[in-house]
Amino acid sequence: MKIGSVNIEVPVFLAPMAGITDYPFRILCKEMGAGAVYSEFVSADGIIRENTKTLDLICFEETERPIGIQIFGNDGETMSQAAKYVVDRFRPDILDINYGCPVPKVTKKGGGSAALQDLCLMDDITVAVVESVPEVPVTVKMRAGWNHETIVIPEVGERLQNIGVKAIALHPRTSKQRYTGKADWSYIKILKESVSIPVIGNGDVCTIDDMMRMFDETGCDAVMVARAAQGNPWFFREAKARLEGQLIPSPPSLLDIANMCIRHFDLLLENRGERTGTNLMRKHFSNYIKGFPGASIFRQKLVTAPGLAEMRIALNEFIDTAKTAELKPAF
Ligand SMILES: Cc1cc2nc3c(=O)[nH]c(=O)nc-3n(C[C@H](O)[C@H](O)[C@H](O)COP(=O)(O)O)c2cc1C
Missing domain, CATH: 3.20.20.70 (Aldolase class I)
Structure with missing residues (x-):
C-alpha cells in the first residue's frame, strides 16, 4: 500500500x-x-x-x-x-x-x-x-x-x-x-x-x-x-x-523472550540513561513476562528491583531458567 x-x-x-x-x-x-x-x-x-x-x-x-x-x-x-x-x-x-x-x-x-x-x-x-x-x-x-x-x-x-x-x-x-x-x-x-x-x-x-x-x-x-x-x-x-502465505513461525520460546528483554533493556539504557531506562523497563518487563509457569515470580522480581544492579541479577536468573527450562510460553 x-x-x-x-x-x-x-x-x-x-x-x-x-x-x-x-x-x-x-x-x-x-x-x-x-x-x-x-x-x-x-x-x-x-x-x-x-x-x-x-x-x-x-x-x-x-x-x-x-x-x-x-x-x-x-x-x-x-x-x-x-x-x-x-x-x-x-x-x-x-x-x-x-x-x-x-x-x-x-x-x-x-x-x-x-x-x-x-x-x-x-x-x-x-x-x-x-x-x-x-x-x-x-x-x-x-x-x-x-x-x-x-x-x-x-x-x-x-x-x-x-x-x-x-x-x-x-x-x-x-x-x-x-x-x-x-x-x-x-x-x-x-x-x-x-x-x-x-x-x-x-x-x-x-x-x-x-x-x-x-x-x-x-x-x-x-x-x-x-x-x-x-x-x-x-x-x-x-x-x-x-x-504473505508463509509458514507461521513458532511462538517465541522462553529464551526468545529473555533475549528480547535484554535487547530492549540495553536499547533503553543506551537511549534514556540508567534512571529513566530502568524505570521505563519495569512496565515492559510486566508486558513480556506473562503466560508461562513461574512468570509471576520473575515478573515480581524484575518489576520491583530497586535499581540497575538488582535488575541485572533478576534478569540473569530469568535467562538461566530460560536456558534450561522446557517451559513453553502460552502465546
Ligand atoms: C498505553 C496506551 C497509550 C496510548 N497512546 C496513544 C497515543 O499517544 N496516540 C494515539 O493516537 N493513541 C494512543 N493510544 C491508543 C492506541 O493507539 C489504540 O488506538 C487503542 O489502544 C486501540 O487499539 P488496540 O485495541 O489495538 O489496543 C494508546 C493506547 C494505549 C493502550
Missing part, C-alpha cells in the same frame, strides 16, 4: 502508544516485520517551545522508516508551526494528527478527540497542518465521535480527504467510551466506503485471526495494533507470515 508517496510493504502498523512506543520498542517491532511505526503523541506546544523532553520523543533511527510522528494541539497556528518544525528538523515519512485522545487533561484544552465535537476546529487544524508541510503526507488518527449521539463517520472522512489528508486511522470507539465496550468495526467499513484514501483499521485486534477478520469484514487497507503488541513484537512476524 501507499500513503501519499510512501511505500509500505506490510499493511500491519504499530499504533502510537504514550510511554510505550519509544525508539527501542519501535525498533524491535520494525525488526519483527511491522510495516510502519508511530511515535507516541507529541505536544505541538512543547515542540514549538523546543522543550527537550518533548523533542526527545521525536528522535528516531533511519532503520525505523517508514515512521509517522504524531502531534496534538488545539489550534491551527501552533499545529502548523509544530508540523513544520518536525518535518524540517526530523524528516519523518508521515506526519499524523491525533484526533483520538480521550484523556480529559488533553481534551479540556481542546486537543485530541475534542476536535470531534467541533468539526470547524478540526478543519482549521487539518488545513493548517496540510498546508505547512506539503512535502510530507499528513494522516489523521481518530475515534468515531465524541459520544454515541455525535458519531462523525462517514461525514468526516470525505471532509478530511478533500483537505488533503492522505490516510485515516480509525479506532471506532467514541471518546466518552475511552476503552470500555467494544470497538465497532462497522464504522471502519463505512469510512472505507466513503473515501478513496487508505483507511487503517484499529481497535480490539488481539490475535492474528482478529487481524484477518478486520481485513475481511471492513475492507480496510491496513490494520494498526496497539495493546496486542505490548510485550509481543512477535505479533508482527506472525502477521507478516500470515499475510
Whole structure:
C-alpha cells in the first residue's frame, strides 16, 4: 500500500502508544516485520517551545522508516508551526494528527478527540497542518465521535480527504467510551466506503485471526495494533507470515523472550540513561513476562528491583531458567 508517496510493504502498523512506543520498542517491532511505526503523541506546544523532553520523543533511527510522528494541539497556528518544525528538523515519512485522545487533561484544552465535537476546529487544524508541510503526507488518527449521539463517520472522512489528508486511522470507539465496550468495526467499513484514501483499521485486534477478520469484514487497507503488541513484537512476524502465505513461525520460546528483554533493556539504557531506562523497563518487563509457569515470580522480581544492579541479577536468573527450562510460553 501507499500513503501519499510512501511505500509500505506490510499493511500491519504499530499504533502510537504514550510511554510505550519509544525508539527501542519501535525498533524491535520494525525488526519483527511491522510495516510502519508511530511515535507516541507529541505536544505541538512543547515542540514549538523546543522543550527537550518533548523533542526527545521525536528522535528516531533511519532503520525505523517508514515512521509517522504524531502531534496534538488545539489550534491551527501552533499545529502548523509544530508540523513544520518536525518535518524540517526530523524528516519523518508521515506526519499524523491525533484526533483520538480521550484523556480529559488533553481534551479540556481542546486537543485530541475534542476536535470531534467541533468539526470547524478540526478543519482549521487539518488545513493548517496540510498546508505547512506539503512535502510530507499528513494522516489523521481518530475515534468515531465524541459520544454515541455525535458519531462523525462517514461525514468526516470525505471532509478530511478533500483537505488533503492522505490516510485515516480509525479506532471506532467514541471518546466518552475511552476503552470500555467494544470497538465497532462497522464504522471502519463505512469510512472505507466513503473515501478513496487508505483507511487503517484499529481497535480490539488481539490475535492474528482478529487481524484477518478486520481485513475481511471492513475492507480496510491496513490494520494498526496497539495493546496486542505490548510485550509481543512477535505479533508482527506472525502477521507478516500470515499475510504473505508463509509458514507461521513458532511462538517465541522462553529464551526468545529473555533475549528480547535484554535487547530492549540495553536499547533503553543506551537511549534514556540508567534512571529513566530502568524505570521505563519495569512496565515492559510486566508486558513480556506473562503466560508461562513461574512468570509471576520473575515478573515480581524484575518489576520491583530497586535499581540497575538488582535488575541485572533478576534478569540473569530469568535467562538461566530460560536456558534450561522446557517451559513453553502460552502465546
Ligand atoms: C498505553 C496506551 C497509550 C496510548 N497512546 C496513544 C497515543 O499517544 N496516540 C494515539 O493516537 N493513541 C494512543 N493510544 C491508543 C492506541 O493507539 C489504540 O488506538 C487503542 O489502544 C486501540 O487499539 P488496540 O485495541 O489495538 O489496543 C494508546 C493506547 C494505549 C493502550
